[in-house]
Amino acid sequence: MDIEGLTLSELRKRKSFKWRGYPEDVLPLPVAEMDFEIDPEIRALLIQMLEISDTGYLGPVPELNANFTKFALQRWGWTVDPEQVFTATDVGVGMVEFGRTVLNPGDKVVYNTPVYQNILNWINELKCQPVDAPLHKDGLHYTLDLDVVEDAYKKGVKAHFLCNPQNPVGTVFSKEELSKLAQLAKKYGVMIFSDEIHAPLVYEATTFTPFLAVSDTAREVGVCVTAASKSWNLAGLKCAMIVTQHEDQKARALSMPEAVHYRASLFGALAAAQAFLSIDWLDSALKTLDRNRKFLAEELAKKLPTVGYRIPDCSYLAWLDLESLNLGENPSEVLLEKGRVALNSGIQFGPNSGQFVRFNFGTSREIISEGIDRIVNATK
Ligand SMILES: Cc1ncc(COP(=O)(O)O)c(C=O)c1O
Structure with missing residues (x-):
């Protein structure tokens, strides 16, 4: 199966x-969704549901739990108990609703910038106090700084909202790092919420380790919140999963209001159940994305050689350092106004990232190339 990005006229x-978020003459490259057609099997399933007006409420979907369990074992060697997979509307809702079972307003919650901006929004939604433990930056390779994390834990932190793999910097944390993190969490009584939404999009050369697969300690202190939505491009269908692997955490999940489950959508849950069987489609998408992440490097080398870019280990988001282009305080604003290209501004993801932008390469090579040309135009 060959997956190619759709043309602009199809995408529009x-x-x-x-x-819909930008004027017609702007090339939109923010928002983490892909410009590919969805998996034909998922599309057929959704069409079939629409044809019989199967548009009602969501009930139990045991095939979602079973298929995710199968996928986790095959892909990552992770044994999941299907009885400990709980649905939620989306990852944000899963993090916040499970958060309510652990956290009280005012509690301190650690996060690691630069990171997906909604992690901070979820902490704020829970009325908790965010405590930043920034990632260690080595050139453009970002890793967990366990000393900084431990210093933060010493401040009486209740939870840590981890992003593994990390958006926007494209790092996949190692088993060793995660194992040490679990030990620290146990020592200081911190609960780890591992947002693993990008995990199926880890490239072949890199090993992804699910946090709950790391150790008994990780299973005791951790919960995973994940979804098929990012990897199979189903975000609008609304379904995510909260996964536990310890009786205490399972009890917490069961203590959430029943509505956390029913507020996911029937389309989302059924599409996700099919997605975890659609391995060929995922691998084909990864092949295209692998080509794109390298193509972006070639384009930058040719047209913008001073821009910093480390080819990410996962997903389709590039973290570009534009400092050398001297575009002022907010490069993304200049790029939008002068270049007519929309990119996420680095400052959204944390302090000290003002000269960065996030570029979505989950699209065609023509659009990637056009995006780079528009950045070049903005520098003139
Ligand atoms: C790390 C991370 N978590 C969560 C989400 C959003 O997930 P959802 O729409 O299921 O809340 C994104 C979207 O880009 C993301 O990058």
């Missing part, structure tokens, strides 16, 4: 925020 028919 879409009604998602990415394609």
Whole structure:
């Protein structure tokens, strides 16, 4: 199966925020969704449901739990108990609703910038106090700084919202790092919430370790919140999963209001169940994305050689250092106004990232190339 990005005229028919959020002459490259057709098996399933007006409420979907369990074992060697997979509307809702079972307003919660901006929004939604333990930056390779994390834990932290793999910097944390993190969490009584939404999009050369697969300690102190939505491009269908592997955490999940489950959508849950069987489609998408992440490096080398870019180990988001282009305090604003290209501003993801932008390469090579050309135009 060969997966190619759709053309601009096809994409402009879409009604998602990415394609409605900007004027017609702007090339939109923010928002983490892909410009590919979805898996034909998922599309057929959704069409079949629509044809019989199967548009009602969500009930139990045991095939979602079973298929995710199978996928986790095959892909990562991770044994999941299907009885400990709980649905939620999306990852944000999963993090916040499980958060309510652990946290009280005012509690301290650690996060690691630069990171997906909604992690901070979820901490704020829970009325908790964010405590930043920034990632260690070595050139453009970012890793967990366990000393900084431990210093933060010493401040009486209750939870840590981890992003593994990390958006926007494209790092996949190692088993060793995660194992040490679990030990620290146990020592200081911190609960780890591992947002693993990008995990199926880890490239072949890199090993992804699910946090709950690391050790008994990790299973005791951790919960995983994940979804098929990022990897199979189903975000608008609304379904995520909260996964526990310890009786105490399972009890917490069961203590959430029943509505956390029913507020996911029937389409989302059924599409996710099919997605975890659609391995060929995922691997084909990864092949295209692998080519794209390298193509972006070639384009930058040719047209913008001073821009910093480390080819990410996962997903389709590039973290570009534009400092050398001297675009002022907010490069993304200049790029939008002068270049007519929309990118996420680095400052959204944390302090000291003002000269960065996030570039979505989950699209065609023509659009990637056009995006780079528009950045070049903005520098003139
Ligand atoms: C790390 C991370 N978590 C969560 C989300 C959003 O997930 P959801 O729409 O299921 O809340 C994203 C979207 O880009 C993400 O990058």
